Amino acid sequence: MNNFLLISLSDIGVIISLIVIFGGLLWLFVRSIKAKEVDRRIIFIFIFVAVAAPILFPITFQESATEVVKGVYNKIENLPAGSRILISFDFDPAMAPEVQPMANAISAHALEKGHKIIFMSLWATGQALLSQTLETVIIPQFPEKEEFVDYVNIGYKAGNEGVLNVIVADFRQMFPTDVNSVPLDSMPIFYNLKSCKDLDMIVSIGGGKPGPKEWVLFVGDPGNIPMGVGVAAVVAPQLYPYYPKQVVGILGGVKGAAEYESELVKNYQKFEDMETPGLRMMGPQTLAHIVIMSFIIIGNVIFFRSRRKDGTK
């Protein structure tokens, strides 16, 4: 049961804050049976505590991956070791808190499975974030992996969809070298890799234009290449129509990232202690959602109780 609800109750602070929140909600629920309305300021306090407590005392909930998320996970899991995957960072710093955790988790997973990764970006501002992922996640976690053999960063090229139109037929046309001007031809990872069609999978992470949608329309679909996408929550509904035909799976918002991270943590010993920003962000999110749903229930109890009261009068 403990495993079902929470995977880490890190300290006494967590327990206290959970008791405060759920105890408070219970008290309000009892009051609601007497049809007593709740002052909006009390609701505000609950929201504040529900968001602040898990930030101060990290509470992480067990996420079970939904099918759309598992789609991406299983694809990476089932590709033969040594498959080549392209991961495109199509986002800017404003979007990063929501989508970068996905990029990190997918990259780590793919490297752990022995796949080779080509990193790139369609956004000028995505390049710095890409280097950040390399420096803070990839290199420290996988010191044994070699650049140019196991992964490479070919950086950013201006041209939006135009870039996609070209690399679907020829990489070197658009990216003759990697981000440090090392020619692609000299890299083992690019051996026998001419265009996107020679890739085993493409993952686009983003939320704007150009982004996952353009990858699907310009590369994944015409080139018949398996695609996984990670997107900001607001644009996620626009991508669901492509699932499962044009994309193997979708990671939507912080929740998508958290689900992916929990799959990793569950299935790999190596990742047991990894940074899980998605899961961490989901703590306050989940509690806040529970609080809101509780207040909807309380509101309805009050409504029906007071209607009965009025009826008996």
Add this chain to the structure above:
Amino acid sequence: MKNIFSIPILVCLVISIPFSIFAQEKQSDSLIETSKVIAEPATSLIVSDYKYDNGNSLKLNWVPSIDDQLPAGKVTGYELFRSVNGGGFERIAEFPPQKNSFQDDKVEIGSSYVYYIDALSKDTATSSAKTELINPEREWFNAGKIPLLIMALIIAGSIFYFIETARRGKTLFVRKIAGLEAIDDAIGRATEMGRPILFIPGIQDMDDVQTLAGLTILGRVSKVIADYDTRIFMPVSRSLVMTAGRETIKAAYQSAGRPDAYSDDMVNYITDEQFGYVAAVDGIMVREKPATVFLLGAFFAESLILAETGNSIGAIQIAGTARPAQLPFFIAACDFTLIGEELFAASAYLSGEPKQMGSLKGQDVGKAIALIVILIGVIAATFSTAWDIAFMTSIYDFFTTIFSVSK
């Protein structure tokens, strides 16, 4: 003796030098021949005027070289060259393999152009034949937009027709819209309570139609307010909206016969900054405690902040916006919400003038057309896809063409 022998050797060597060089040359020549990749040129390069523009683009089509095959043909790409008014050729664009068309939109009317295209291989470039001389032409009518024009004429025409019909005195029925029926009561309530009315025309400038819609409603509302002799207060986030708002309210007070009751202080500019404006309006709400709040115009994330604060002071709130993302928040927090189309219809409805009502009837014709087209279109698409019925396919094609929006 040694020297004597060495002379013929020397001579032989000297003579042999050119031969050996020659031989080397010969050798390297043959080397080149075996390794040099020469691709066949692209063919049938045709340039034509780009239709329906202002004479500022030309269209090029060609057949890719027969050596341009994926994944590993000889052709690595193409380069396009252009000569302007008989001048020298300059490279203007390059393309990946398999490309077969291009739109040159950097041309000017009055100049003439010639093009050719190079198929690039690893070592060389082979040129296609040159195109004929062409002058870009200007079209005076964009025939590509004929479907759009037809549909626009039908719908605008029906609106126009019903405006005219109503003007000639035919009464047209318009159903009651709850949010608008409530306006009089809401103003009356403020009057009874002796509290002001707050009017928020959204946070966008006059270049947004929703702001215009808000202002047209303001015209009707402030006339009632003038009649009731209630206070109205309208903080705005754009200077132009301030000017337009003042003009509108002033006019309403004049037509209500109370021009003296109007004052410029009714409308005040706060700040253009979205959340700065919201902070100020929230402050105004809790300090002035208006009895009625109108939120009519373009709203973004602040919709709920405003509506919840308004609700907390117990004001009656009538909201309306055409931003689908914000409608749920108004629905949740306000007493009445004008959903999308109702916002634009509100002023006509409130005016009670027959010709304005007529335009609403005209809108309904548009809805009826949309309904029928969707109904028939979906049936046609279903039958065409499922059972490949040619007749249905042509209906589907017809509708999708008519409703396509070309550039």
Add this chain to the structure above:
Amino acid sequence: MKREIPLFITFFVGTLLIIAVFIPPIENIEKTFTLFFDIIAVFAFFLGGGNLIRVHVHKLVNGKKDWVYSLVTLGGFALMLIAGLFKIGNDGGIAASVTAEGSWFQEIFNYVINPLQSTMYALLAFFVASASYRAFRAKNKEATILLIAAFIILLGRTPFGMMLTGWIPDSFSIFQIPNLAIWIMNSANLAGQRAIMIGIGLGVVSMSLRLILGVERTYLGEEGK
């Protein structure tokens, strides 16, 4: 004349822009008009900014309640004007970009406006909660549907959605709440959005026509008949 000329201007400009869509030589006229609009907006700002100063100076001079805050507002306004118009602290002086890093103007934006904006925005988290508490009550059929749709989506956004319905076999996975939430977003939600958007399109066409034809003229001063 006071009324005819404005009515004619509206009619002329509106009609011209509609026709321009179909006439390539003038299809860019909207860009010119947008520029005109931007320029007019700057002039209008003299009125808006002037009004801001007038209102607050008035409060200050008359010593009305809360005049201190008017002083702060005026001070902030003046500070920004000076910092921005004279480009104080910009490397490269008056020729530099007004929002250059390190300039007073940009620094004040970063350290004052930015936290204020994001905090104001963050208030939404609280209001979303209080609004759902109050609004999502099963008062009638419509409200009940609103409530159920919101509740399913909310549940689908937490791990509990999967916990409650994870037992449903994969062949009926559509009934697992997270999947059901996605399904609703892409079906009923989409349908509603489309109906609203088509309606809005017609509403705009109709209102614009009324304005262009001069049927609607409340904004122009004297009321039409």
Add this chain to the structure above:
Amino acid sequence: MDHFSLWLAAFLTLGIISFLYKDNPWYKLTEAIFIGISAGYWVVTLYWDNFYGKFWVNKGEEPTLWIGAFFGFLMLLRLIPKVGWLSRWPLAFIVGATSGLWLMNYFASNIMVQVQATIMPLFSTGYGTGFDADFATIVANFVIFFGTLTGLVYFFFSKEHKGAFGVGAKIGIFFLMITFGASFGYTVMSRMSLLIGRIDFLFGDWLGMIQ
């Protein structure tokens, strides 16, 4: 961020949050700062971007810009009561331009595009793909089809919501309610993210309580 700006940002952040309890002097002060600074920010931005960047720099090459400036000048005549009525000209221009521009834009993007997007086969995932949809997709297709139609019926103005038509309108409003409920629920998460950001700032950057 140095110490001063950190404390300033925290002071302003808490000032805004204090409004949730009730209106108070701290909030009033924060609000006054916000209004003054942001209004100044916009004047300056408008001046450099619009007046200087769009007009002053280009006025030589583009004499038509003077028309805009002329209209702008007429706007200022409001300050002189006698000729104030001239300021209606620029207003009339703006109203005409906005209506004309958006009429065709909304017509194309809201009516044409949405109608066309709804014309889809019911038993397939796309046009011309045969019977390839699963059960959930087929139901979704039907829901989109009926939902859009009944939603439109709801918006009819010239017919009383009675009889069969009334039933259609009733179903339409149900669909609209699902739309509103779903979008509301879906947005909650992003709204919470904003608060998480601010609390991160307060407890982390400012108080240093987060490891």
